Amino acid sequence: MSEPEVGIIDQVVTQEYKYGFTTDIEMETAPMGLSEDTVRFISAKKNEPEWMLAWRLKAYHHWLSMEEPNWQNFNYPKINYQEIIFYAAPKQKIQLDSLDQVDPELLKTFEKLGISLQEQKRLTGVAVDAVFDSVSIATTFKEQLKEKGVIFCSISEAMHDYPELVKKYIGSVVPQTDNYFAALNSAVFSDGSFVYIPKGVRCPMELSTYFRINAENTGQFERTLIIADDDSYVSYLEGCTAPMRDEHQLHAAVVELVAHNNAEIKYSTVQNWYPGDKDGKGGIYNFVTKRGICEGAHAKISWTQVETGSAITWKYPSCILKGDHSTGEFFSVAVTNNAQIADTGTKMIHIGKNTKSRIVSKGISAGKSHNSYRGLVKINKKADGARNYTQCDSMLIGDKCGAHTFPYIEVNNNSATLEHEASTSKIGEDQIFYCAQRGIGLEEAISLIVNGFCKEVLNQLPMEFAVEAQKLLAVSLEGSVG
């Protein structure tokens, strides 16, 4: 396998979190805290249409009436929403015609992260939307995509350029009132990516968004909306990093996917937010709502996630299988080390006839971390012939960590077929000694064993990112044994 020229996640070989640097750049921020004024401020900054503001305000007022959830398998200190900055953007012109107008400091930042926005150095075959704190900095390959009718831009741009599409689909999969963090996001989201693939088009390249939190005391609330019209196909990947900071930072994103008749959306995540230090100081709270709907018959949505970062990862990328014969897939690797926590899984809601879903979850826990799989498979009354296959494997490294599985099943149709397999294993002394006897040292052995354990999931990633994801796994587990 040859190395990609420029990777989404640069060559990761050191033990320290490599992306912990900060960028010194002039920022414009909203006043700290959250009120109706904050929502209005953000909407005004983005020059939004009136309907968008109304939509946000509805979300905000609903959020005020909600309670923070507490059913999860972990605790975290109460978040003080009055101590968060909800909007931070580099001071620069809103509309950029060319990269020459982008602050060189910003370009350098992305360059350092292994993402080049410069024409000549671009990752071939991948179009990138780079989001820095609250705003999208640049989207590459826009013109080539446009020729095919593919829309790939920031969601702020989409509101202006494609208001009908945004209006129709935003909140259609994750309503403003869906849950506490989704409501919060709906009120204050600052940017994110928008993708529309027209009928019959196979998107000619991978689309990718790279998120970077930089500013202090800020939260990141991006919103991604992807629509695949009839008979279309798109593969989309998100990556993310943040500086090392002593305080926790909140990341509450919303992702909505809509797949029409016979369309396919493949959504991959390589999540590498700052995990905090060994003792759990600092790190990102990654509380995200991701949901896709297979609206049409024979549609397919596939979530692949490699979760290595964040102090707490709390999310359940889900599929609503509404169209007959539609398919939902969830492939997940969640790695926790030191004091990290992950409570992640999926929901597969079978509504249409002969709908199929497949869940493959691989949890790896090391240090004193806790890793939970939580999943729901729901078969509705009319979902004749629905099928689900769930496989949940946990791997433990050391004896101070924990792995937990919470598989929920709700079956309301007798013709459904559900299969569930689960396993828990330990990286054995025997495996490590066997590797050592062949000249393979401890870190390398763990990387080999862990990558083997996750192979089914890693195989789902686009080639360019599989290599990076493998390295990331190795790095997040460094120092976990011995």
Added chain:
Amino acid sequence: MISITNLQASIEGKSILNGINLDIKPGEVHAIMGPNGAGKSTLSSVLAGRSDYEITGGKVEFLGKDLLELSPEDRAREGLFLAFQYPVEIPGVSSTNFLKTAINEKRKYHGLEPMEATDFLKFMRSKMEEMEMDKSLTSRSLNEGFSGGEKKRNEVFQMAMLEPKLCIMDETDSGLDIDALRLVSAGVNKLRNKERSFLVITHYQRLLDYIVPDYVHVLYKGRIVKSGDASLAKELEVKGYDWIKQEVEAAV
């Protein structure tokens, strides 16, 4: 090649090796035989560097180096290979990937660049032909779902790939039927040469019909109690281990 002097080792306070003396020169094939529980596997584990055992005395010199000072991986990189009695399974890791990692780790240790992917594949293909290995074995997950025979053949294939200087084989014949035994032995015989030494551990003489040793030693209660040439193995085949046990008890 290797020089073992008065080696003593224990596990959980129980003494298992009670003073082993053994000298193997380049190109020699030594067989160690002995009843169950004699300490054969312990000897191979101690030489390979398994940390469960405590070395309570003696020394081992391997190619001029103090073997017991080296980490298990460095022993391997210096050219010591152990064919395991029970090779472990590593799910999801192909033999190809495993061997590439092993070879490159060894190269790194010796200050060499990693092998190019295409060179590696070429090298592996030639070794597979030489060892008459089935293609499917190298793409499957390492040892996962392999039959007993396949596991042992795979150990010998790894030996061929890693080109060690000293090969220790722990009961490679156990659990093999006669056809598998032939195949495995044929593989080992191909790897014999003037420089490479072998320490073949076995409970049965059968294997030594195919891999003919230069010397045979009998291990009993953690000591080498008798040494001879290949004919000693034949004698054991006929007489069993009891007469040796009696000899030892009588001498005490």
